[in-house]
Structures are given as structure tokens and as C-alpha cells.
Amino acid sequence: MRGMPDTTDADGLTVGQVSARLGVTVRALHHWDEIGLARPSLRTAAGYRLYTAGDLERLHRVVVYRELGLGLDGIRTVLDDTTTDVLGALRAQRTQVAERIDRLQRLGTGLDRMIEAHEGGPLLTDEQQAAIFGPGWDPDGPARARRRYGDTTQWRQYAERSASRSPEEWQAVADDMAGLDRALGEAMDAGVLPGSAEANRLVERHREVFASYFPLTRQMQVCLGRMYEADAGFAAHYDGIRPGLAMWFRRIIDAGARAHGIDPDTATWDGGQEQRR
């Protein structure tokens, strides 16, 4: 044991040995040396860094504080400046860590909501989905929604908005949608005619409510109107409010579009969109 060639009793360890012992990279040791945070007190004739036991102690302390997330400058003051309030620095770091955890957790729920929305998950209850996209929803609904709307930009935008909207806020949107349905029924009762100011107001209101899901151009709205009339599920929903409402709704949408210089007969879902090169 005495004569064994053991490195533990050498008067210095090289970077590689220190690296292995402390679990830090050689480059980090170089870096800490460069910036004067922890330099070896010895060098061989060839210029090799040699870390003494004292150097190792300091390095160890650096590692500890680094694992606690302190910046190298902070570590330097904690180690060198004996007048520093270590406790204060630690507490400051602690609150910072708590804040970062908070931020990350909010970020996580945002991600969760967005993932759920992409999956067509429970963000929208069946009733909510029915209120928005029509009533043709079975338990298989989300999958149908994806089949209907596919992997379109609009579906993505809907999902993206989920990230920052809580279920309650989505409920509010659904309520708005229900309120619009009621208003449509009442307007039809009152004999509101396509193209009238009242009808156009309702069309704009529909566009605005829908904009909570994704930006809806007037051209897109025209296409939606068509679908409300043509699709059995949607037609059933609107005609369930008032018989004939689906057709009437399509007509006031068309008239509204015309009032904005759009020919509803040539309108397409992607019409008038800029290209992205």
C-alpha cells in the first residue's frame, strides 16, 4: 500500500482526472480557469494543469453551487467575497427557481390543452362541439371533426388558441354561439330579410364568434353557409331552431358577402389568401 503507484497522493491531478472525479467536462475546467473562477495552483513544466487538494475543494464547492443553478459570477462572489450574504443569495435563487417552476407549469398546461385540442380531446364537450360544428356528433365525434376539417391550417389555429384559453373561456365562446342561434331564430321570426342591415349584423356576429376558433374570412363564411344547408347534421341543427333556418341563414350570409363585394357563387374556402413562398 505504501509503494503502490497511486495518484491519490500525487501533489496534483490533471484535468482528466479531476474531470472524472467531479463529473465535469475538461472544457468546463478550462473555462473556469480562463475566467479565474477556479484555477489550478500548479502547472507542470509542459504546461499541464495540476490541481492540488485545495484546488479540488474549491472546485467541489463550485460544482455544488453550480448544481444549485447559480451563475458563475454568483458563485465567484459567494466563494471569494467573505462579506457576501450567502443566505440572501440562496434565498434569491430559491424564489427565482420557484418562479421558473411556476412558469414551466403554466407552460405545461398550455401544452396539454393544445395537445388535447389537436387530439380533439375533452376540451369541447359533445354539446359544445354540437353547438359549434353542428349536432352530427357521436362519441366518435372528434375523429369525425378531424376527418371533416382534416389537418387544415384552421384546425391548427383552433388548437393553437386552446393553448391560452381555459375550458371556462371555451364555455363562454360556446355560450356566445348558443346566443347567436337564439338571435337567428328570433330574427327569422321577425321576418328579417337577407341583405337588410339587421341580417348583415347577424352575419358579422357569426363571423366574430367564429373568429374565436380561427380567423374566418367572408369567403370561408360563405362556404360554411353552404355546408350548414347541405350537410344533414348541420341542417338538422339549424332547422331544429326554426324550420327553414338553415336555408335562410345561408341566404343572409350570401347577401352579406355580396355587400362586401364578394360573389358567393365563386367563393372558395381558400379564396383571397396570400401565398407563403
Added chain:
Amino acid sequence: MRGMPDTTDADGLTVGQVSARLGVTVRALHHWDEIGLARPSLRTAAGYRLYTAGDLERLHRVVVYRELGLGLDGIRTVLDDTTTDVLGALRAQRTQVAERIDRLQRLGTGLDRMIEAHEGGPLLTDEQQAAIFGPGWDPDGPARARRRYGDTTQWRQYAERSASRSPEEWQAVADDMAGLDRALGEAMDAGVLPGSAEANRLVERHREVFASYFPLTRQMQVCLGRMYEADAGFAAHYDGIRPGLAMWFRRIIDAGARAHGIDPDTATWDGGQEQRR
């Protein structure tokens, strides 16, 4: 309302206006333009950037994904590459976030432990402290410890080690300390003499156990031995194990130091330490 000079209907917003609307800095907009992530589709004759409604949509999407913590490269692929698996990217990001939260939480408990140690908090129970530093501990103990050891490097090192040691591990150390006490008593019973191999082994054992708290040089150990004999509290503790053990312990420490070429009569707490410039 028609003739009002309103910017909302302009065919483009300048960087400042976009910045105000989206809550991002002008520099960020410049940056995203530079790297081609989100560039304005228009420029004025003077070279001012003008962001159209379509540009704003894209910018908004960028902001959303950025808030979710995606890198700009990731955002670019999500926005541009329609074949990208957005869900996959989101889920990957989610697990990453979860991991980061984990890391931060471990880091937080490390900080907590270290802060508690600095405060002399409940890391060590009164019994544990007594076992280590001697029995002179009242409820006021921690404060006394700080008065005794002050704001020394050693106390800091003890605190630093707390960061990575759980209470259970500290208990193990305390157990080792208690075991050492027993061994000392038995050795004294057996008539072990200072300077004997058995005595030196015990001295080394004491140094190693103590090294769990902070690095203990042999010189420091000599000083500790003195204190064990001189301090009423410590003396009472060791003499409580066996009458005369405090003095005997001091003697075997001195002899052990001498065996390593140290003169116990001239040993100081800071002796033989390298200087930090």
C-alpha cells in the same frame, strides 16, 4: 367612422405598431425577419417594414408557440412543414418541460436544505447536533453553533454538503458518530495506548466521519481534540462515555498527528492551508 384616419384598415402595420399589439419587442420582429421566420410582405419606399393582416396571423402563431417554449427552429418547421407531426413535436416539448420541472424541483429542495443548514435549522435534531458537536445544546442550539463556529469556511462547507444530502443520509452520519463514541469507550476499556496502531486507526476514523461535515485536516483535528478536553460541554459528553475519555481522546489525536509529522503543540486551525490570492 368611415372617414376616420384609423390604422386598423391600413394595408400594413409598422414594427412599432405590431410590437404594441403582440407584446413583442421591435428587435424580436427584426430578428424573426432576419432569420426568415416571419417577414413582412411589404416595405414602404423608405424601407419601413409593413406587416399585412396575413403577416400578423403568422406572427401570432409564432408568439403562441414561442410562449410554449419551442425554439425558433422548431416553430419554423411547425409552421412551414405541413408534413410535420405537430402533435409529436408538442408531446416531445411536453416531456421536456416535465423534465425541466423535475430538475428545478430537485434543485429547489437542494436549495432549501442548504438554506436550512445555513440557518442551523432542523436538518440536525438536537440529539444529532449533540452527538457531533458535543452536548452543550439548548433549544438555542443552532444560534450557539453559529456563535461557536461563526461564519467560517467550515460552516459554509457543512451547509453546502447539506444541499446534496438528505436527512436520512445525515442520520447515517450521526449514527457513524455514535458508533465511533462506542468504539472509543471500548478501546479505552481495553487499555489501548496513544500512538498504538489501534489508537491511530480510531483517530483516522474520527477524521473520516468528520469529513462528512467538512474536510478536516490533521491540524484541525488536533485543535478539535483540545476543545473536546477544554470545553465543558464537550468534555462532559466524552467523559460521560467513560470517565477520562476526553483527555485520552486528546492524547491519541496528538499522538496520531505526531505520527504524521505534525507537532501538536504548534498546530493551528488554519495551519498548512494554501492561500487564495
Added chain:
DNA sequence: CTTGACCCTCACGTTGCGTGAGGCCGGAGA
């Protein structure tokens, strides 16, 4: 003497902008 594992010193790359420096543009007041 050569080999292969280490070591050295530059020196640029990374991420997402912050922060000036130096200068042009555009609307309002003297």
C-alpha cells in the same frame, strides 16, 4: 521509434435577442 491517450492553446458556434451607434424619414410647430 512509434503509437495512442492525454494535454495544450486558439477561436468560432450556439440561442434569442439586448443595446447602442450612426443615420434616414415623416409629421408638426416656429
Added chain:
DNA sequence: TCTCCGGCCTCACGCAACGTGAGGGTCAAG
């Protein structure tokens, strides 16, 4: 008309903590 002020432009460096070669000595072993 001149001037002023706020906003816009383009460089271009800085940052935090190293990662990652490039190009070249050193050291113990075969």
C-alpha cells in the same frame, strides 16, 4: 421653410457557459 422629435433603418458587438474541432506538444508503453 427650417427644424425638431419620435420612429424607423442597418450594422455589429455582447451575453452565459461552455461544445467542438483544428493544429500541435507530451508521456508512458511496446
